[in-house]
Amino acid sequence: MEISKAFGNVLKKHRKLAGLSQEQLALQCDLDRTYIGLLERAQRQPSITTLFSICEVLKIKPHELIKEVEKLYGI
Amino acid sequence: MEISKAFGNVLKKHRKLAGLSQEQLALQCDLDRTYIGLLERAQRQPSITTLFSICEVLKIKPHELIKEVEKLYGI
DNA sequence: TTAATCGACCGACTATAGTCATCATAAAGA
DNA sequence: TCTTTATGATGACTATAGTCGGTCGATTAA
Numbered sequence: 001m002e003i004s005k006a007f008g009n010v011l012k013k014h015r016k017l018a019g020l021s022q023e024q025l026a027l028q029c030d031l032d033r034t035y036i037g038l039l040e041r042a043q044r045q046p047s048i049t050t051l052f053s054i055c056e057v058l059k060i061k062p063h064e065l066i067k068e069v070e071k072l073y074g075i
Numbered sequence: 076m077e078i079s080k081a082f083g084n085v086l087k088k089h090r091k092l093a094g095l096s097q098e099q100l101a102l103q104c105d106l107d108r109t110y111i112g113l114l115e116r117a118q119r120q121p122s123i124t125t126l127f128s129i130c131e132v133l134k135i136k137p138h139e140l141i142k143e144v145e146k147l148y149g150i
Numbered sequence: 151t152t153a154a155t156c157g158a159c160c161g162a163c164t165a166t167a168g169t170c171a172t173c174a175t176a177a178a179g180a
Numbered sequence: 181t182c183t184t185t186a187t188g189a190t191g192a193c194t195a196t197a198g199t200c201g202g203t204c205g206a207t208t209a210a
Contacts, residue, residue, distance in 0.1 A: 003123060003124045003127055004123075004124065007123060021185080021186060021187085022186075022187065023185090023186075023187090031168075031169090032168065032169050032170070033187090034168090034169080034170080034187095034188085034189085034190095035167085035168055035169075037187065037188065037189085038167095038168085038189095040187095041188080041189095044166080044167060044168075045122045045123055045124055045166085045167075046122070046123060046167085046168095047120045047121070047122055047123075047167070047168095047196085047197080048078060048079075048082060048120055048121060048122075048123070048126065048141075048144070049078045049079070049120055050167085050168085051123065052078055052148070052150075056150075061142075061145060061150070062141050062144075062145060063138040063139070063141040063142040063145060064138070066123075066137050066138040066141050067136075067138040069123070069137075070136060070137060070138060073127070075127075075131075075136070096155080096156060096157085097156075097157065098155090098156080098157090106198075106199090107198060107199050107200070108157095108199095108200095109157095109158090109159085109160095109198090109199080109200080109201095110197085110198055110199075112157065112158065112159085113159095113197090113198085115157095116157095116158080116159095119196080119197060119198075120196085120197075121197085121198095122166085122167080122197070122198095125197085125198085
């Protein structure tokens with residue numbers, strides 16, 4: 001699986017786990033609502049600061065999320 | 076410490092550990108010579124696919140590198 | 151001295167991240 | 181049915197990632 005697709009899947013999973021809508025997540029990490037959707041649909045790739053701010057809201061360490069991305073990506 | 080600065084420091088450390096020049100690293104991960112320098116000087120932030128391709132060349136798992144960035148960043 | 155290597159830095163460029171306004175649609179509830 | 185909530189989607193925009201060609205100074209070796 002592609003990196004962006006893997007990231008999108010992991011992001012969606014953790015957003016749901018946190019019980020947040022795309023809009024709620026976007027507001028809390030100071031990003032645009034549509035952009036969260038684009039990330040989940042693998043049409044954008046986050047920079048690492050974006051990754052860190054999303055993870056802060058989702059209360060997960062960035063390296064843990066990345067570890068899940070690696071797994072889906074297959075490395 | 077800022078995220079980009081933390082990342083630049085970690086990148087430089089691991090590039091040195093791998094015994095590569097900025098240019099050698101750039102060639103192997105199909106990026107520009109000057110861009111590696113910009114990353115190390117914290118004037119650019121990588122996307123996650125860029126992160127993954129750099130880590131592949133440096134033979135380190137992305138989540139391990141991110142863990143070091145977290146530590147320097149202070150989370 | 152000369153040549154080679156390395157890294158900082160620059161200006162200008164192309165590609166893509168991230169914003170914003172807006173419309174469409176499907177699901178759930180009053 | 182009417183309304184609200186969540187999401188998909190699009191087009192146009194601004195900001196920044198990433199490229200390219202080059203200069204410069206420091207270092208190291210011939």
